[in-house]
Amino acid sequence: MNGGTSMTTAVRLGVRRGWIEFRQTVTNAEDVMGAIIPVAILLVVLVFMRDATVPGTTFSLGATAVPGVLGMSLVYSGMVGIAAWLSVDREDGTLLRAKATPNGMVGYLVGKVCATSASAVLMLLLVLVPSLFLFEGLATGGARAWLTLLWVLAVGLLATLPIGAALGSLARSPRSMGLIMLPFMALTGVSGVFYPITALPEWLQWVGQAFPIYWMGLGMRSALLPDTMAAVEIGESWRHLETLGVLGVWAVLGFALAPALLRRMARRESGSAVAARRERAMQRVS
Template sequence: MSGQAVAFRAGLERGRIEFRQSATSVQEVWGALFFPVVALAVMYMLSGGTVPGADFSLGSQAVPGILAMNIVLNGMVSVAMTLTTEREDGTLLRAKATPNGMTGYLVGKVLGRAGITVAGLLVPLVAAAFLFDGLELGAVSSWATLAWVLALGLLAALPIGAILGSLFSSPQGMGVVMLPMMGLTVISGVFYPVTALPEWLQWIAQAFPLYWLGLGLRSAMLPDAVAAAEIGDSWRHLETAGVLGAWAVAGLVVAPAVLRRMARRESGSSVAARIEKAVQRTV
């Protein structure tokens, strides 16, 4: 068996262990559920409003977008935060010292985080099914669409998280990412139809995976009549698959190269310097 195959198998086992640890950690579970719980509660209180151009609850229309945002937070942002933390404490350096260790590390991290992200989607989805009227979750086609959109969305988001995590040497640097992320949330149709925004903002939103992930989840969970509030009055499945697929391919090509470049620069002295800085921040 080749070294890469051994590393991949080790990554699978690492991913299983990390998912189990996350799923049994109260802090991890609450972190995965906090945003959708708060957002769904807010939208439930606003469920009396209707979607422009369609006689449908605005609260129910926002549910898929909230779940899409939670996928991005639990997937992309969490991977980036974990990567910077484990770079700072020397975990990445130990992985680098193992033959093909970075491959196993990346596979384990992606699979473990994908598992907790899926769990963070399904739990609030079950609650939303009871709280919000109009969600269409009884058809096999709805779950089939949900499955392929979720798979492509994870493949698009998780490598981006690995790339972002490679760019910062400490978790504090990730604060630079959060402000643009909040801005992207506003223009991506998470809480309100994107067609209500100026056309130039619509084009910006469509350049990023969050909009397409939300659109795909809306197509799986909402009646076809609600598509009247979308760009082109359509769910645009082909475009959704194309854009998410393009981001996934680009991320899967770029992320390993960026991680290898980052790992080459890791050394015992650099880790020691970061640990010293971290200790100074806590004093």
């Protein structure tokens, strides 16, 4: 089998693997509840915010926060989700088994990207569909609104999945994920998810704009909120070109870093390394 055919086979098997992993996730009761409970809590919080209004407007603060929550969940799925999977599979030897087969790492990564993307879309729907019934004024732009949502979704996943893979390659174990979660939670607070970023000090606005969460939220707001709500944004504009540009920079950065870091991680995987991690885990348990 030549290299091209082998690579094509690996990609095809990776897509199939991704679908199987996603199907297992949505048919596992614990995984389903783990997805539904946080969504339900978020929706309850947003409903309590429904009667409050965005300063200077009569529009519901809860409805305004919905697109920001969608953007946050997509970034979380793209960055933290795939990073967590990589760290777990590294510790239990799954990565070592993938490394041992021809183009196994390619198939493994394609599968993780497909499974993570499908999970991200599912999470988006779990929040968006109930929100359309709970809040007035969402997605009133017709076909244009849905097209905007689709391109923001696609570019956002391109921007976050490679970064998540890079972060996952650096995590020594699942216990290291706290080092990724803490910065993510801090950035969420300064990214205008639950309240317009223009209410923050200017220096925090610049911090928020340096990372994908703000731009994903802005893109989702441009798709789902009335055009009049752009008045509370920076520059009183949805800034589509800037959104595409910043997310594009993050995508380029991710695609530049992830392959090298993943190759380095794969080179370091060996039977003795996996055995040593298991031994340390057993010592912690005992």
